[in-house]
Amino acid sequence: MIQIVTLAHxxxxxxxxxxxxxxxxxxxxxxxxxxxxxxxxGLNGITGYVKDMGLLGVWVLSWILTINISVRxxxxxAQRGTLFPLLAKPVSRLTLILGKWLGSWFCSSFALICFxxxxxxxxxxxxxxxxxxxxxxxxILHIAALALxxxxxxxxxxxxxxxxxxxxxxxxxxxxxxxxxRVPAMLAGSRGLESISLYVAYYLLPHFEVFDLRRRxxxxxxxxxxxxxxxxxxxxCLMTVVFLTLAWLGYRKRLFSRGAVL
Amino acid sequence: MTPxxxxxxxxTILLVAWGLAFSMACHLSPTSTATTEDPGITALMLxxxxxxxxxxxxxxxxxxxxxxxxxxxxxxxxHSLFQSWQDTLTPEQHxxxxxxxxxxxxxxxKLAIRADPRNxxxxxxxxxxxxxxxxxxxxxxxxxxxxxxxxxxxxRIPLExxxxxxxxxxxxxxxxALRAALQFQSHAPVPxxxxxxxxxxxxxxxxxxxxxxxxxxxRPDAIHCFNNxxxxxxxxxxxxxxxxxxxxxxxxxxxxxxxxxxxxxxxxHDACHDEPDHVDHHGE
Numbered sequence: 001m002i003q004i005v006t007l008a009h010x011x012x013x014x015x016x017x018x019x020x021x022x023x024x025x026x027x028x029x030x031x032x033x034x035x036x037x038x039x040x041x042g043l044n045g046i047t048g049y050v051k052d053m054g055l056l057g058v059w060v061l062s063w064i065l066t067i068n069i070s071v072r073x074x075x076x077x078a079q080r081g082t083l084f085p086l087l088a089k090p091v092s093r094l095t096l097i098l099g100k101w102l103g104s105w106f107c108s109s110f111a112l113i114c115f116x117x118x119x120x121x122x123x124x125x126x127x128x129x130x131x132x133x134x135x136x137x138x139x140i141l142h143i144a145a146l147a148l149x150x151x152x153x154x155x156x157x158x159x160x161x162x163x164x165x166x167x168x169x170x171x172x173x174x175x176x177x178x179x180x181x182r183v184p185a186m187l188a189g190s191r192g193l194e195s196i197s198l199y200v201a202y203y204l205l206p207h208f209e210v211f212d213l214r215r216r217x218x219x220x221x222x223x224x225x226x227x228x229x230x231x232x233x234x235x236x237c238l239m240t241v242v243f244l245t246l247a248w249l250g251y252r253k254r255l256f257s258r259g260a261v262l
Numbered sequence: 263m264t265p266x267x268x269x270x271x272x273x274t275i276l277l278v279a280w281g282l283a284f285s286m287a288c289h290l291s292p293t294s295t296a297t298t299e300d301p302g303i304t305a306l307m308l309x310x311x312x313x314x315x316x317x318x319x320x321x322x323x324x325x326x327x328x329x330x331x332x333x334x335x336x337x338x339x340x341h342s343l344f345q346s347w348q349d350t351l352t353p354e355q356h357x358x359x360x361x362x363x364x365x366x367x368x369x370x371x372k373l374a375i376r377a378d379p380r381n382x383x384x385x386x387x388x389x390x391x392x393x394x395x396x397x398x399x400x401x402x403x404x405x406x407x408x409x410x411x412x413x414x415x416x417x418r419i420p421l422e423x424x425x426x427x428x429x430x431x432x433x434x435x436x437x438x439a440l441r442a443a444l445q446f447q448s449h450a451p452v453p454x455x456x457x458x459x460x461x462x463x464x465x466x467x468x469x470x471x472x473x474x475x476x477x478x479x480x481r482p483d484a485i486h487c488f489n490n491x492x493x494x495x496x497x498x499x500x501x502x503x504x505x506x507x508x509x510x511x512x513x514x515x516x517x518x519x520x521x522x523x524x525x526x527x528x529x530x531h532d533a534c535h536d537e538p539d540h541v542d543h544h545g546e
Binding site for chain 2: 038040041042043045046048049052180181183184185187188189202203207209210212213215216218219221224225228231232235
C-alpha cells in the first residue's frame with residue numbers, strides 16, 4: 001500500500017512541475033470572463049448560460065487533463081528507462097499500475113475540484129448560485145467518471161505508445177460519451193447486423209453519460225435519489241476494477257528491452 | 263530648383279492618393295446609409311459555418327424554453343440499468359419556462375444573433391420573449407430596431423413590430439409598420455423555401471390592416487384589404503362575411519378591436535402548441 005501511495009505521490013509531483021493545471025485553470029477563467037462580459041440586452045441576473053458553458057468547459061478540460069496525465073505514465077517510465085530500477089525495487093507490476101492509476105485519478109480529481117471552484121466563483125460573480133446538494137452529487141459522479149477514464153487510459157497505454165494511446169483514449173471515451181446515449185434512438189430505426197453491433201457497443205462500452213448531471217444542475221431539477229447515485233458509483237467501481245484487471249493482464253508479461261527503450 | 267526624380271513623383275502621388283482615400287473613408291463610413299455588409303469577427307473566423315453555430319444556439323434556446331427537456335424521440339426500450347438511470351437523471355416531462363425564468367432563454371438568442379446577424383428568426387423570438395415573457399415592450403422594441411438595422415429589407419421585422427403595436431394599442435404606428443411590411447414583401451426577393459410562410463404572412467398583414475382601417479373608420483380601405491386577403495385564401499369565410507356586412511353598411515357583431523386582440527394574443531404556451539410531442543401539462 002505504501003508503494004502505491006508513493007507512486008501516486010510521484011505522479012502528483014510531476015503534475016505540479018508540469019504546470020498543466022495552471023494553464024487549464026487560466027483557460028477556464030478566460031472562458032468565464034468572456035461569458036460574464038456578455039451583455040444580454042442589458043438584463044441582469046441571468047446565469048443559466050454561464051453555468052451551461054462553464055460546466056461544458058469543466059467537463060472538456062478535465063477530460064483533456066485526465067487523459068493526458070493517465071496515458072503518459074507507463075510509456076514515460078519505459079522511455080526514460082526509470083522503469084527498470086522501479087521494477088527492480090521490487091515493485092510488482094500490479095502495484096505500479098495501481099500507483100499510477102491512483103496518482104492520475106487523484107491529480108485529475110484535485111484539478112476538477114479547482115475547476116468547479118472557479119466556476120462557482122464565476123457564477124457567483126454574475127449573481128447566481130448552484131444548489132449545493134445537486135452540485136455535490138454532480139462532483140461525486142464526475143470524480144467517479146474520471147476514475148474510469150484514468151483506468152481506460154492506463155489499459156491502452158500498457159500496449160500502445162503514448163501518442164497512440166492518447167488518440168485512442170480520446171476517440172473511445174469521446175465516442176462513448178456522445179454515441180451511447182443515442183443508441184436506443186438509433187436502434188429504433190435499425191435492423192440485422194447494424195442492430196446487433198449497436199447492442200454490443202451499448203453493453204460493452206462504458207456509459208459516461210450516467211455520470212453527467214449538468215442538465216440537472218443548470219435547470220434546477222433538484223437532487224437525485226441517493227440510491228441511484230449509489231448504484232452508479234458501484235457501476236463505476238466495477239468498471240474501474242475490470243479496466244485495471246485488463247491493464248494488469250496486458251502489462252504483467254510484457255517484455256522490456258533496455259536497448260530498445262533507451 | 264531641381265526637378266523631382268521619377269521615384270519621388272511616384273511617392274508623392276502615392277502619398278496624396280493614400281491621403282485622399284483615407285479622408286474619403288473617414289467621411290463615407292459615418293455618413294453611409296447603405297446596408298452594412300461588414301462581416302464582423304464571427305464571419306471572418308467562421309465563414310458560412312456561423313449559420314450552423316447560430317442555429318445551434320437557437321436550438322439551445324428552445325431547450326431552455328422547455329426547461330432543459332429535449333424533444334421526445336422514438337427509441338427502443340432496452341430494459342437496461344443504463345436506460346433506467348438515464349430516465350431518472352433526465353426527466354421527460356413537458357414543461358415551459360415562464361416569467362422571469364424565461365429570461366434564461368435570451369442569452370442563447372443573443373449568441374445566435376451574434377453568430378449570424380442575418381438570423382431574423384432569432385431576433386423575432388428574442389423580441390417575442392422580451393414582450394410576452396418579461397413584459398418588457400421597450401426591450402422588444404430595441405431588439406426589433408437592432409434586427410431592422412442588420413436586416414433592413416426583411417418584411418418580418420415590421421410585421422412583428424405591427425403585432426407588437428396592436429397588442430399595446432398603438433394602432434397608428436401598427437398601421438405604418440404593417441404597410442412597410444407589405445412594401446418590403448412586395449420588393450424583396452424571398453427564398454423559395456419560405457414561399458408558403460410568405461403567403462400566410464401576406465394574408466395576415468392584409469387582415470390586420472383591414473381591421474386597423476375599420477378602427478380608423480376607413481371602411482373602403484378596410485374592404486380593399488380584406489378582398490386582397492380573400493384573393494390569397496378565398497376559403498376564409500369569416501372575412502367573406504365581414505366584407506358583406508361592411509359593404510352593406512352594417513355593424514359587424516364582433517368589433518375589429520376585439521378580433522385584433524384575439525389574433526395577436528399569443529402566450530408562451532401557444533409558441534410550441536404545434537410541436538408533435540406537445541402534451542398539455544404546463545409548468546410543474
